[in-house]
Amino acid sequence: MSVNTELKKTTGKVVGIVSNLVSVEVDGPVGQNEIAYINLDGTKLMAEVIKITGDIASVQVFESTRGLRTGCLVEFEGHMLEVELGPGMLSRNYDGLQNNLDAMEGTFLKRGDYTERVDKSVKWDFTPIAKVGDSVSSASWLGEVKEGWIPHKIMVPFKLKGEYKITSIADAGSYTVDEVIATLESSNGEKVDVSMMMRWPVKVGVTEFKHKPRPFRQMETGVRAIDTLNPIMEGGTGFIPGPFGAGKTVLQHAISKNADADLIIIVACGERANEVVEIFTDFPELIDPRTGRSLMERTIIICNTSNMPVAAREASVYTGMSVAEYYRTMGLKVLLLADSTSRWAQALREMSNRMEELPGPDAFPMDLSAIVANFYSRAGYVELNNGKSGSITFLGTVSPAGGNLKEPVTESTKKAARCFYALQQERADAKRYPSINPIDSYSKYLEYDEVIENLDKTVEPGWVKKVDRLRNYLLRGQEVMDQINILGDDGVPLEYHIRFNKSEVIDFIVLQQDAFDKIDASCPMNRQQYIVNQVMHICESDFAFDKYEEVGPYFKKIINLMRQMNYQEFQNDKYKELEKELNEFVATRTVAQEAV
Amino acid sequence: MTQAFQKIYTKLENITKATCTIKAEGVANEEMALVDGRPAQVVKINRDMVTLQIFPGTQGIATNSEVVFTGKPPSIKVGDELRGRFFDSYGKPIDGGAEVDGEEVPIGGPSVNPVRRKQPSELIATGIAGIDLNNTLVTGQKIPFFADPDQPYNAVMADVALRADADIIILGGMGMSNDDYLYFKSVFENAGALDRIICYMNTTDNPPVERLLVPDSCLTAAEYFAEKRNMKVLVLLTDMTLYADALSIVSNRMDQIPSKDSMPGSLYSELAKLYEKAVQLPDGGSITLVAVTTLNGGDITHAIPDNTGYITEGQLFLRRDTEIGKIIVDPFRSLSRLKQLVIGEVTREDHPQVMNACVRLYADAANAKTKLDNGFDLSDYDERCLKYARGYSEKLLAIDVNVEIDKMLDTGWELFAEHFTVEEVGIKHELVDKYWKKA
Incomplete structure (x- = not known):
């Protein structure tokens, strides 16, 4: 984003409030999707610009706006909603804005309680991979730390553009994430200090890879109705629609326990808090058969349950995807699960409604399909610039209203996802679990020649x-x-x-x-x-x-x-x-x- | 509530069916006000134009009516004094007693941090086999009755409340008929349970929009007892369909675009905000939420039950069993998602197997009945299934049965032995050896 990054911050004043949609009169440039903080008697409420009309910026506030008054001061940050990426995210329980839920005090969530996203006090054992004089660009691997059992690559920040030379790199040793571990110099002599941490705007896809071939290798989930009948590929996309009680969440939990992935990111998006508690409680006890370690050690939870603020619900799926992209660029096999994408779509609907946009079908925003398609397209199998590969396999659940699959979210998702696992009420009623309907469901990957060829090799010919x-x-x-x-x-x-x-x-x-x-x-x-x-x-x-x-x-x-x-x-x-x-x-x- | 320095506004710019707009400064979002003495809440601020939603409606409000802002969000007083008291939607006593003195807390406060929750694991016994045996409730659970308006859901809920071993029972009535209100009151009085009861009531005599405050008031009081006093709180909300109807009235008057079934697009979030207050806290306090969602002709695809089903941890259906002429908890359509956490763990080891076998044989009986209705011949097994179903309905499912869970399991084994062979019941051999009643 180019607006006012080095100038003084744009500020403004609250002039209008309807629920969590707040109008701000600004004194300088603002950007679409820029982040702002509204100061309410010393508590800072995070918000995102979603519309600009003249000198009025409409922002959606990620918190309750109770007690907010006109005249409250607003500061604009000059960047979009960003995640902080670095070692220390594994096994964390984050909220939709990447605040560390365990680091918050008190039983109840407090407004404006923004925690450190990546722990800055922990020291990591850094081993350099690159050396002084090497020519690097964004996402090049500079070194490695062990994050649990994952070889966490320290990379050149994704935001840097162009070629750089390493002028210094730290020796093997212990460093915190904000210490400088390398200095880079661009061709025109500009010097950049690099630490083990970087920021990235969540709504922008990370494209630091050479190319994105069609997925061809199977991602085993351990579920026969998926792996045998309608397999999903490493880097593939799929979705699971089903009425309530059909077993969406049980199926997703089963996949998260057994899938053959290096890292699982679970986005609990607008669903029941007790279901997340189940993950918190069970995962540390369960053993990952592949590594012999606790399942929690390969899991990151991003949780915006249904009673947490709606705008942050929308952010949560993007936060999950950005974290997934970060780990993919390290050459890892990431599985991203979102339960449920319908709640995300509903969050979009609530905002669109407050902004008095003309509604599309069922009052959802007109561009819902485009938003969904854009999101699914960020998954995929990639070949990295250094020749290694990584992948994000994405599985989302959809909660169709009234169990009717002819509704906008299901239809939009059907256009975007390559695998379709239809959960059927009749099967669930008959206790035939998982209730995936074998006839209606499909995997488009079975039409790919490279997939057929690969399955011939990995399973059996024909x-x-x-x-x-x-x-x-x-x-x-x-x-x-x-x-x-x-x-x-x-x-x-x-x-x-x-x-x-x-x-x-x-x-x-x-x-x-x-x-x-x-x-x-x-x-x-x-x-x-x-x-x-x-x-x-x-x-x-x-x-x-x-x-x-x-x-x-x-x-x-x-x-x-x-x-x-x-x-x-x-x-x-x-x-x-x-x-x-x-x-x-x-x-x-x-x-x-x-x-x- | 009025304080000395507060400014009184007397010039209304705009009046609609439910709202009025005035020019005012320094007003906070969601702040409460009094318009001509009627409670109102700030719902929109546009520069110095403040829109207020007047809960009792705007009939008779004039452009020169007095508007006073209280400077506070809607709040109730909480404290031990709440016990045994009945309040209206605003927390004003309706039982003739004095105003309560307690700590004033805003209603509709923040959610519990998910990582501070504990996994629910404590059983709530109700004595009703359709619940305890088949759809066991757990503290911290949220579950509605899906019932048609003609079914006695309020009576069943009163039973559940009184039999459940809760420290505090909070009843929230939304659009409740005055008769039902009096019914609840007398049932609680007769049971001698008044000191455990707190009630926030919006009857059909009161304006519908007022009922929007009821669930939040109940849950805020519940949070006080659960979090500050580590008590087991049971919250009863009836009827959530009427609550949702009030939401749609408000959103309509605010010119919002309706989504499915004329409900506001935010219905899911609004309902979730309430239901998700159900919680098991680590220090032993808990809020369990039992609600009623009335259906229109049993249609669960309507936006209100549909969204509810996605939020709650199961649902309970009532049905009249014509064979025995009694109301039963339908074993097929009802579901408690949290029962897995307690059955066979907290309850006796044979619970899961007996439960499943009972329901499976009941399903066989339903098939036999269809055969009978269609004029086909019944096999000996069919005949026995039908006899079993009658006993199962009468001795277990009927809601007037009130027994301990162990007794329910024993009754189950008796029914098995009376009508079936060991093979037909198909329960694990170790359990059969231990519990099969030799006739």
Whole structure:
């Protein structure tokens, strides 16, 4: 932003107040989205410029405006809403504006209580990577500190433009984040001191990478209904719409526990505080199977629960994305989860309404789709300038009003996200969890040649085709079920019952998964492959029955056996025992197939 | 409230159905004022033009009416003296007693820092099996009854309140009929529970906009007892649909663009601000919130129940079971999201399995009933399911049943043994060995 960065600060006076929309009469230049502080009897309230008309700036205040009067002084900061980026963010619980919730005093949140975002008193063991004389540009890696188990790269600030030479760099040793660890010189002799911390405006995407190829490598989530049926890629985007009670949050928590990522950033955006408390309480106790460390050690929580100020809710998703981009530029695999993006959209609606903008559908702002698309586009798999790669995989939940998917937020998101995981009320009611509808959901990545090719390598040759056949069995099962419902059990051929029950096997064994069971909660890809092959063997076998009454109980037993297997450690003795029993039982009814 | 130095304004520039505008200086946002003696609140300031929302309405207000600003946001007095008292929306006694003396605190204050919350883990027993057995409540939870207007939700809520082991019960009435108000009052009196009760009441006799103050008053009083006194507080809010209706009236009069179902776009935030006051604090104090959201013909896709469902931790549905002619808590549609935190942990080990088996067999009975209704033959199992369902409704689900949770579980096992085989019930073998009632 170019306005008045070095000049004296623009100031102003409050002249109008409607809820958290405040008009300020200014005495100098102001920029759109510039940050301002309103001084209310010594308490500073943070606000963001969202409209400028002549010398009146309309600002949205990130706090309650109770007690605010006309005439209160306002100072403009000359920059947009920024995050502070540096070591020490891991395992933190931040609010939507990146204030450290643990550092705040008292039971209740206090207005204007802005904490240090990155702890400036901690010393970090710095090891230089670059050396004096090296030529660097923004985001070049200068050194490294160990932040927990993450090799946290110290980078040239993203805001610097052009080429620089390192004229000095600190030796290995302990430093705080605000100490100078390197000095850079530009081609025209300008010197810049660099510390381990930088700032970045949250609404601007970080583009410090060489290019952004199409995602091609699978991001395992441990959830079969995702990984097998509609996989998401590293750097991919997806969204989970579902009515209340369909299990959005349980699914997101399951993914956050099991996903194959270096770092998980959870943005609790306008949702229940007790759900965040669950993360605070559970994550430090849970062990990440990949690193053997507590889950909290790879997690950052950004939390603006539904009762926290609305404007900061909008900021929270951007704060999350900016932190994710920072870690991606270090070459890490980041998973960003936002629950729920509908609440963010509602925050936009509230402001648009107060500004008396002409409304779009359902009173949402007209540019909602553009805002959503722009946000999703910041995720992605990138190749960095130094040849390494990093990624942000983004999964957002959507809470459609009345459970109706034909509403603006769902529709806008559908245009932007590549994976769609439709949670279905009927499945949730029938306790078929996760309630992801296998037919309506999709992953666009399955159309990418590079994805198909990669899955051939990482899972097995012809995997995508096999899963397609699996999906087809499900679809046929559903069609048959409709027929049975109309014509009755004895009104359809015996073959229909077999077909329907085969799809039930897929449903119970592949799709359904117990998020609360220690073993079944997370299913690695090799196990998923094994299960799919077993299920496919059953689906592609021919069975002989005399009458339809025999079909249901027979398949129920198959389902029960395979379910028990899902609860066992993969390939342990009990598993093998059950598998043997299963194979023998399946063989009792199968008829020899003629060679195809 | 009027202080000596306060300026009295007497020139109103503009009067609408609900608001008036005057020229004034140094007025604070959300400050309370009196317009011709009627309570009003600052809702908009544009330079020296101040718009006030007059809670009782503007009928009869003249351009020369007196306007006095109090210099304070809406607030109530809190203290031990609140116990046993009944107030109107502004915190004025309506029980004939004296004004309370206590610390004055603004209502609608800030939220609890999420990291200072504790995970709820303490069970609230109500004696109603439809709740304790199937949808166990936990301190710090927020849960509404979704009920049609003809259902006896207020009576059920009064039962819940009296049986729940709470230190303080705070009742907030919004658009409550005067009859229901008297009902609550007499039930509380007869139960000898008055010293635990605090009540803020807006009846249908009072102007609708006034009721916007009720939930905040209740919750501010609740915060005092929960945070300062470490007490277990139960807040009852009825009816939240009428509260939301008042919100839509106000937003309409403020020329805001309505979103779904004519509700203001901020409905979710407004409701969340209230419901999220439910909290378990680390020092033992808690606020549990049980509300009523009346439905229109059972439609839960309407903006009010829909937004509520996204905020609350479950919902309870009432239904008349025609088989036994009694009101039951519907085991299919009701849900308590926090029950996982206590069942089988705080309660007996067989609780989760008995609960699930009961509901599953009840579902089988529902299927059998559909078969029967459609004229199909019933199997022996179907017949037994129907008999079981009757017993389950009568002995457990009916809301007039009042027993301990262990007894509910025992009754469950008795019903299983009476109607089914061990295989049909499908409970873990260790539990069957321990609890199956040999007939």
